[in-house]
Amino acid sequence: MSDVRKADVSTAKSSPDSGRGPAHRPRVVSGTVLRTRGGALSVRFQGRTVAVTAALLTVLVAVMLTTLTTGDFELTVGEVLQAVFGNGSGGADFIVNTLRMPRLLTALCVGAALAVSGAILTSLTGNALGSPDIIGFTNGSAVGALVVIIVLHGSMTQIALGALIGGLATAAAVYLLMLGRGLQGFRLIVIGIGVSALLLAVNSYLITRATFQEALEAQAWLIGSLGNRGWQHANAILLAVAVLLPPAFYFSRRLSMVEMGDITAMALGVNVARTRAVLLLISVALAAFATAVTGPIWFIALAAPQLARRLTRSSGPALLPAAVMGALLLAASDLAAQRLFSPALLPVGTATGTIGGLYLIWLLITESRKSRA
Numbered sequence: 001m002s003d004v005r006k007a008d009v010s011t012a013k014s015s016p017d018s019g020r021g022p023a024h025r026p027r028v029v030s031g032t033v034l035r036t037r038g039g040a041l042s043v044r045f046q047g048r049t050v051a052v053t054a055a056l057l058t059v060l061v062a063v064m065l066t067t068l069t070t071g072d073f074e075l076t077v078g079e080v081l082q083a084v085f086g087n088g089s090g091g092a093d094f095i096v097n098t099l100r101m102p103r104l105l106t107a108l109c110v111g112a113a114l115a116v117s118g119a120i121l122t123s124l125t126g127n128a129l130g131s132p133d134i135i136g137f138t139n140g141s142a143v144g145a146l147v148v149i150i151v152l153h154g155s156m157t158q159i160a161l162g163a164l165i166g167g168l169a170t171a172a173a174v175y176l177l178m179l180g181r182g183l184q185g186f187r188l189i190v191i192g193i194g195v196s197a198l199l200l201a202v203n204s205y206l207i208t209r210a211t212f213q214e215a216l217e218a219q220a221w222l223i224g225s226l227g228n229r230g231w232q233h234a235n236a237i238l239l240a241v242a243v244l245l246p247p248a249f250y251f252s253r254r255l256s257m258v259e260m261g262d263i264t265a266m267a268l269g270v271n272v273a274r275t276r277a278v279l280l281l282i283s284v285a286l287a288a289f290a291t292a293v294t295g296p297i298w299f300i301a302l303a304a305p306q307l308a309r310r311l312t313r314s315s316g317p318a319l320l321p322a323a324v325m326g327a328l329l330l331a332a333s334d335l336a337a338q339r340l341f342s343p344a345l346l347p348v349g350t351a352t353g354t355i356g357g358l359y360l361i362w363l364l365i366t367e368s369r370k371s372r373a
């Protein structure tokens with residue numbers, strides 16, 4: 001049998017030379033720990049985190065059902081379920097399994113991937129603005145994908161590989177620019193903004209070198225859209241998420257210790273340098289694959305982790321609630337773009353950019369007030 005006990009209250013001081021922000025001050029971690037009799041398994045549960053995650057999943061299921069049942073052709077939940085299990089009529093099967101399901105699954109996986117990528121970067125930098133959008137990883141992935149689309153005329157697999165190479169190259173460039181000065185949040189944000197601006201100029205140059213048709217396709221892709229996404233896109237991002245999310249969740253506990261400061265984390269037995277390197281690689285890869293499938297979807301990586309952390313009041317990175325929040329935000333934004341602006345085809349990147357821009361303004365004002373206080 002397993003025994004359940006309340007977790008010990010623990011605090012940790014950040015090291016003075018770690019360069020961490022206010023989010024990494026000493027904090028209290030509490031919850032419920034489930035241990036096996038032999039002590040081989042230890043899992044911490046936080047009641048509020050579990051409740052918030054369950055609530056988000058409930059809303060997400062409602063959004064999924066609404067997406068699959070509404071539109072130009074209305075379907076019942078029963079018809080959708082029959083189509084999913086292969087027992088539906090020809091029309092329902094085509095609408096659900098060919099038109100709506102791949103788009104929905106792509107939205108869920110891309111949203112989760114971007115949110116976890118943003119949550120990792122926010123935790124590593126100790127700054128609420130630490131996301132692949134701001135730092136430039138998304139634009140780097142876009143450069144790699146555009147090179148494959150415009151210059152090499154590659155396939156979906158080649159586009160994903162190009163986006164991954166572009167994102168990793170951008171991460172390497174940012175790291176080299178910060179070499180020897182430490183991973184401090186403010187410096188990383190400033191350097192990332194500069195690199196992002198340069199990469200945006202490269203994207204514009206690539207479009208000017210393309211043919212008229214290629215330029216139109218590239219520009220449409222740069223807006224970020226879930227339109228015309230089929231099973232090849234859904235399968236690609238499903239595979240990426242299935243491979244990358246488990247190690248991200250595995251390292252999340254070490255990430256919580258790294259937030260306490262380098263000295264404290266090392267005292268707790270964490271290899272800080274390796275943990276940061278692995279998590280940074282996972283974060284870049286998640287953002288790169290998501291960008292390759294849909295184009296740049298702005299502000300999901302910025303907003304979802306912050307919203308999840310505020311709702312759960314978690315002391316750690318809260319990767320699982322962030323993933324669910326990201327999936328919910330992108331799926332709901334795409335649903336709103338389809339239903340509210342029909343028959344116009346509004347790319348979901350436009351919707352998330354509008355909402356995210358307002359959120360970014362609010363976040364900057366909030367952070368400014370905190371710094372003055």
